Every structure is written in C-alpha cells, then in structure tokens.
Amino acid sequence: MRFLAFLAVLALLGCAQPAPVRPLDPLPLGAVEPAPAPDPAADHRRELAALGVDFAPPRRGKAILVNVPAFEAIAYEDGLPVFRSRVIVGKPATPTPILDTATSVVRFRPTWRPTPAMIATGAYEDRVYAPGRQNPLGLAAIRLEPGMLVYLHDTNQRRLFDRERRALSWGCVRVEKWDRMAAWVLDATPEQVTAWAEGRRTFDAHTEGVPVYLRYYTRFPDAEGVVVEHPDIYGRDRQMSRQAAASTQGAPAPL
Structure with a gap:
C-alpha cells in the first residue's frame, strides 16, 4: 500500500516515468566545420598593415597608388592590384608631393608650357x-583635381624608364604604361x-574621379608579395628617425 501511494505521489508530480531521451543525430563521418x-x-x-603601411586599398572601385x-604606380580594383607600371618621379630638389587626390580629366595630345623655374635652368625654351x-607630356596627361599642377603623364623620354633610380622629373609622375592607365581610368x-x-x-x-594616393613607402611588397627595400630618395625616413631620436632624448626619465 505504501508503495502504491508513493507511485501516486510521483504521478501527481509528473515524474512517474522519465521522459524519453532523444539521441543526438550523429555527425556525418569526416564532417568538419566549413x-x-x-x-x-x-x-x-593585413599584409600592408603588418609593414606599417598606412594605405588601405578601397574595398570597392578603383584607386591608384604611386609609391x-x-x-x-599600382592600379587597384576592389582592393587588389590589377596592374603595375614603372614611373619617373620628382628629383630631390623638385620632389613629387605626398598627398591624396583624384583624377579629373585625361587630356589627349596636350600642349605644354614650362614654368619660370624650368626656363631659368636653360633646360627649356619659354x-x-x-x-x-x-x-x-607625351601623348596624354591624366590631370588631377582642379588646381593640381602635378599630372600622371606620358613622356617624350621613354628611355629613362630603363634606369633603376628614376627620381628625374620636376615633380610630375611620368607613367610608362600611360595608355593602359588612361584606358583603365576611363573604362x-x-x-x-x-x-x-x-x-x-x-x-x-x-573621368569618374578615381582616387590617387601619392605615398612614400621604402618597404613595400612587389608583385610576387616579396617585401622590397626601396631607397630613401627624399630623406624622409632619415628625418623621421632623427625626430624620433630627439623626442626620446628629450623625454623625462621614468619614475
């Protein structure tokens, strides 16, 4: 009687019989997380960031990086390089400016007039x-945002692209593959x-205003992903090192 009463109490509490346990579905043999x-x-x-490069290619659309x-010059599309071109940049005395801008127009068959500084050297007639x-300027010049006097352009001295060090211009960027660059910028x-x-x-x-990044990186991966050391042609790295050393020397001693 006591046993029957015990079973009755269990039934009232809902635990007379344990709920059936459903076995877990077995994983397919050899299954792994996708x-x-x-x-x-x-x-x-991430590769660029690991090198301390502060250039992050846009994830969508086109962009030009001139290192x-x-x-x-590297043409980027949707965050990846699509082609590269040798370029000629400004001499240390007339450096290519380091800044961010964008394309404006591509001028085909441009005229050109030298600046007073160029004329004063005797290199060009007025x-x-x-x-x-x-x-x-060659056969085409990619002009940048209005007011910019720096162009990406062809040249009438194409033999200079064969030189290893090509800091030879008055500040503009002469592009070896100017025709491919122009076609790509213009679709x-x-x-x-x-x-x-x-x-x-x-x-x-x-043009549609393709972003152009004129930057200065002495360590940068080549087309094969190998990190290459480039010459500090404008002495910017040396100057930054001196400034860092001076700030360290002038810092207060730790407590």
Whole structure:
C-alpha cells in the first residue's frame, strides 16, 4: 500500500516515468566545420598593415597608388592590384608631393608650357610646346583635381624608364604604361585611347574621379608579395628617425 501511494505521489508530480531521451543525430563521418571563404583583398590589407603601411586599398572601385621610392604606380580594383607600371618621379630638389587626390580629366595630345623655374635652368625654351610625341607630356596627361599642377603623364623620354633610380622629373609622375592607365581610368578600350592619342586635336575625356594616393613607402611588397627595400630618395625616413631620436632624448626619465 505504501508503495502504491508513493507511485501516486510521483504521478501527481509528473515524474512517474522519465521522459524519453532523444539521441543526438550523429555527425556525418569526416564532417568538419566549413572553412571561411578566402578574402584576398583582406589578406593584402593585413599584409600592408603588418609593414606599417598606412594605405588601405578601397574595398570597392578603383584607386591608384604611386609609391614614390619604388618608382611604381599600382592600379587597384576592389582592393587588389590589377596592374603595375614603372614611373619617373620628382628629383630631390623638385620632389613629387605626398598627398591624396583624384583624377579629373585625361587630356589627349596636350600642349605644354614650362614654368619660370624650368626656363631659368636653360633646360627649356619659354614657349608653348605643340601636341605630339615630342611634347614633354607625351601623348596624354591624366590631370588631377582642379588646381593640381602635378599630372600622371606620358613622356617624350621613354628611355629613362630603363634606369633603376628614376627620381628625374620636376615633380610630375611620368607613367610608362600611360595608355593602359588612361584606358583603365576611363573604362575605355585600347583602340579608343589610341585613336584619341593619335588624333588631330587636343581632347579632354572626363573621368569618374578615381582616387590617387601619392605615398612614400621604402618597404613595400612587389608583385610576387616579396617585401622590397626601396631607397630613401627624399630623406624622409632619415628625418623621421632623427625626430624620433630627439623626442626620446628629450623625454623625462621614468619614475
């Protein structure tokens, strides 16, 4: 009787019989967590950050990085390099400015007039140079935001691209693959660029304002991902090292 009464109490409490335990579904043999999708653009950004490079390629759209000490321009699209070109940059006496800007127009068959400083050296005559292959700007110049006097352009001295150190210009950036760069900036075909460059008139093709980063990195990965040491052509790294040393020497002693 006592046992029956005990069972009755358990029934009232809802624990007369344990609820059936459903076994866990077994994992398929050899199953593993799915790996995250590869993200080459994120990997490239991390690689640059690890080198102390403060340039982060935009994740969407186009951008141009000109690394002055590397004498190189890199075209980026959706965060990854799509092509590179050798460039000629400003001499130490007339350095290429380090700044961020954007493309404005591509001027095909440009005219050109030297600055008073150029004329004073005797390197150029004080006149307007006619369009054509002998023009110092070559067959095309990618003009930057209005008011900028620095261009990315072709040149009539293409042999200079064969030099290892190419700090030779008055501040502008001479681009070896100017035709490919112009076509890419404009979303044009090579045939269109050739027709404009070899036409009879000066012609402006407006761009979508592709960001341009004129930067100064003496350590930067090459096309194979190998980190290369580049010359400190403007002495910027040396100056920063001296400033850092001076600030350390002037710091108060720790307590």
